[in-house]
Amino acid sequence: MAATQAALYEELAPELHLSWSEAELPERERTKHVHRLHPYLGKFVPQLVEALLDRYVEPGGRVLDPFAGSGTTLVQCLESGYDAVGIDIASFNCLLVEVKTAETDLAVLEADVRDVVARGGRSRLRPRGYVAEWFARDAAAELLHLRSIVDDYESRDVLRVVLARAARSARLTTHFDLDFPRVAQREPYWCHKHRRTCAPVQSAQKFISRYLLDTLERKREFARVRSPGHAAVVIHGDALEVELDGPFDAILTSPPYPGLIDYHEQHRYAYEILGLDDRRERELGAAARGTSRAAVEEYVDGVSRVLGRCAERLEDGAPVIIVVNDRRDLYPEILRRSELRLVDRLERHVNRRTGRRAGEYFESILVCVQDA
Numbered sequence: 001m002a003a004t005q006a007a008l009y010e011e012l013a014p015e016l017h018l019s020w021s022e023a024e025l026p027e028r029e030r031t032k033h034v035h036r037l038h039p040y041l042g043k044f045v046p047q048l049v050e051a052l053l054d055r056y057v058e059p060g061g062r063v064l065d066p067f068a069g070s071g072t073t074l075v076q077c078l079e080s081g082y083d084a085v086g087i088d089i090a091s092f093n094c095l096l097v098e099v100k101t102a103e104t105d106l107a108v109l110e111a112d113v114r115d116v117v118a119r120g121g122r123s124r125l126r127p128r129g130y131v132a133e134w135f136a137r138d139a140a141a142e143l144l145h146l147r148s149i150v151d152d153y154e155s156r157d158v159l160r161v162v163l164a165r166a167a168r169s170a171r172l173t174t175h176f177d178l179d180f181p182r183v184a185q186r187e188p189y190w191c192h193k194h195r196r197t198c199a200p201v202q203s204a205q206k207f208i209s210r211y212l213l214d215t216l217e218r219k220r221e222f223a224r225v226r227s228p229g230h231a232a233v234v235i236h237g238d239a240l241e242v243e244l245d246g247p248f249d250a251i252l253t254s255p256p257y258p259g260l261i262d263y264h265e266q267h268r269y270a271y272e273i274l275g276l277d278d279r280r281e282r283e284l285g286a287a288a289r290g291t292s293r294a295a296v297e298e299y300v301d302g303v304s305r306v307l308g309r310c311a312e313r314l315e316d317g318a319p320v321i322i323v324v325n326d327r328r329d330l331y332p333e334i335l336r337r338s339e340l341r342l343v344d345r346l347e348r349h350v351n352r353r354t355g356r357r358a359g360e361y362f363e364s365i366l367v368c369v370q371d372a
Contacts, residue, residue, distance in 0.1 A: 064248040121142070312370075342367070
């Protein structure tokens with residue numbers, strides 16, 4: 001970039017610092033406590049949610065996120081002293097957000113984690129379908145063993161998230177293509193990430209044990225910082241159909257982008273291994289639909305209807321805060337159809353630091369209110 005990063009960030013909404021360099025906001029802070037219970041593409045950083053809550057939402061208010069995703073808004077609301085409701089059509093997203101936001105009995109969770117680690121083993125079931133295709137024999141047997149015992153524990157949902165996270169890491173894929181592998185990698189390969197020959201993963205147990213203990217510690221960390229007396233409600237369903245009680249003091253959301261990410265495929269291993277409800281055909285903006293004129297119109301119509309319906313449950317004058325990379329310039333029309341009026345627009349720089357999706361772009365924070 002021609003300008004220094006510091007100068008650029010000063011130009012971008014200097015009254016509200018929303019862009020962070022790696023030095024200012026290292027990875028360990030962007031993924032603090034439960035925000036890193038499971039990888040998720042397309043999420044925004046919790047520090048952004050914290051800044052927007054502080055500026056636009058009355059302390060102690062009630063916040064709605066109709067596109068809850070991985071739950072960043074809900075988690076940060078609980079840390080910052082707000083109640084929250086999140087809606088998502090994807091069952092894995094809802095499982096993940098419920099695990100992140102639940103008030104967990106840490107003594108029970110620790111006992112369950114220690115017991116599962118001690119019971120590590122291999123299932124004798126013959127892997128079939130997706131599991132047979134994407135996992136080495138030992139890895140499949142270890143994952144199926146964990147799946148067979150999770151219902152023995154009070155912390156079963158936490159264990160399901162750990163199982164999904166371990167399955168993601170244990171797939172037969174190259175190290176540099178964990179997000180969307182296309183074919184199973186069964187032979188050693190030249191690794192672009194490590195600059196050497198690597199071999200596909202053969203066992204899942206090391207991931208299971210590591211992630212069990214990491215999840216326990218992250219739940220402990222969140223318990224220390226979450227604000228007492230506040231709760232989050234997670235609703236699995238279509239935001240156009242679910243019943244909303246209201247009123248809310250704000251909507252704070254980051255909708256999916258059209259044709260950019262296949263939100264179901266990024267967690268396919270979880271759907272396959274956990275047997276989750278698959279509603280991919282109803283996901284807005286899914287990459288599988290492409291970016292044809294019809295697909296974009298479907299996206300604009302869907303987002304408009306969701307925002308308009310949810311805004312009806314707001315207190316008078318309450319803000320609708322939308323974080324979006326509107327590279328197709330769709331949001332003027334979306335706001336018009338939603339009967340929302342733009343009152344503030346802030347720009348921020350996003351630097352994706354790692355992985356094959358690394359790069360930089362700009363995104364907007366659209367602050368709106370219902371049209372009178």
